Amino acid sequence: MAKRSHLLLLCQLTFILLIFSSSNAFKYNILSFGAKPDGRSDSTKSFIKAWQAACKSSSSATIYVPQGKFVLGLTKFNGPCKNNDIRFSIDGTLLAQSSKVGLGKLSQWIVFDNVQGVKIDGGTFDGRGKAVWAYKTSTSCWGCSLGASSITFTNSKDIEITRLISMNSELYHIVILKCKDVKVAEVSVKAPWKSPNTDGIHVQMSTGVSITKTTIKTGDDCISIGPGTKNLMIEQVFCGPGHGISIGSLGKGEDEVEAVENVTVRNSMLTGTENGVRIKTWARPSNGYVKAITFENILMRDVNNPIIIDQNYCPHGKSCPDKSSGIKISQVMYKNIKGSSATPIAMKFECSESNPCSALTLQNIALTYQNHPSKSSCQHALGHISGSIVPPSCF
Secondary structure: OHHHHHHHHHHHHHHHHHHHOOOOOEEEEHHHHOOOOEEEEEOHHHHHHHHHHHHHOOOOEEEEEOOOEEEEOOEEEEOOOOOOOEEEEEEEEEEEOOOOOOOOOOOEEEEEEOOEOEEEEEEEEEOOOHHHHHHHOOOOOOOOOOOOEEEEEEOOEEEEEEOOEEEOOOOOOEEEEOOEEEEEEOOEEEOOOOOOOOOOEEEEOOEEEEEEEEEEEOOOOOEEEOOOOEEEEEEEEEEOOOOOEEEEEEOOOOOOOOOEEEEEEEEEEEEOOOEEEEEEEEOOOOOOEEEEEEEEEEEEEEEOEEEEEEEEEOHHHOOOOOOOOOOEEEEEEEEEEEEEEOOOEEEEEEOOOOOOEEEEEEEEEEEEEOOEEOEEEEEOEEEEEEEEEEOOOOO
16 A cells, blocks of 8 residues: 555655656647648647647746648737746648638738747748739739738847748748847748749848758749848858849938948858849938948859949939939958859949949959959949959959
8 A cells, every 4th residue: 555655655755756847848739729730620729728828837848840831811910928938849731721822912921029938849830822923923013012021020039040931922931020149050942933022031120140050942032131130140052043132222212311231141152043132222312321241252153143243223313313222331350252143244233323333342253254354333332352353344
């Protein structure tokens, strides 16, 4: 009898330790909340319920998404949460609701707002954007902004996104807005090269973001960098097809004062893209600036504009013809950039007449066009060179 009581007490103590141990994360399988992996049923409410349970937990939590296809409409994961360690472990595929115009008038699909310590590991996110792309490229909607970004983080910090596949987004694939300390690694972005406005990763009003070991094939910028971005590291990124890695467009409105500062792009490769490394600003008055930018150890393969600054951006010729960009660009380093240009002009610096580019640096550049030296072009650009520069500098 004493032995049985002792065993019962031991089991009770073990159960209590498992509950209160800080190393024992709670695990929430979304199937337990009613989600169905059949590729047809709407699992939006199930995912939100799983999130609410994890958000309220007093210990670290994991939301597990098993294999299968789960259909989701607009899904918002809101914080703040009771704990700052919630992990999405995803083996399955998340599908956006489909219709003739995709998610309709929604501008977002999956949103994380005001969260901390969230990690997304694995999984495929399929935005099923084909219907939206077709509509946007039709004459009735040319240039319109219809579509939903697939994954958006806003007002958040200490975020990790790893081993995720984002494909066929209606609009941007991953958006990082007003965030701090975000790590994106080993991510794959896939969309056809003719899919409009499908930027791979967009960073804006954020600081301390790193994007590494990532492959992006899409119909717009592989990575676009908006105003208010500081301390951004991009490394080991493979881009193409797409429009390249772009700072901008900036200065769309006169009230834009946020700067882009301390951005590094290095050890990366661009293949068959429209642009290589680009800085793009509207030809309008504004008060923002771009400085302390480094493009280093980059290989270009048949890129239309390997190195480009365009401060005359004026799509559709509206509200900006014959005006000068107010964005001040300075302290930009281009170092060890090699490969081939698909056009004769491999370096193009079209800077603002009222705010010339200054302190541009070229160091060890080797860009050819059809196995011959390429050319460079400058407007209102000031800088210096060191090492071998091909094409010859136009500073």
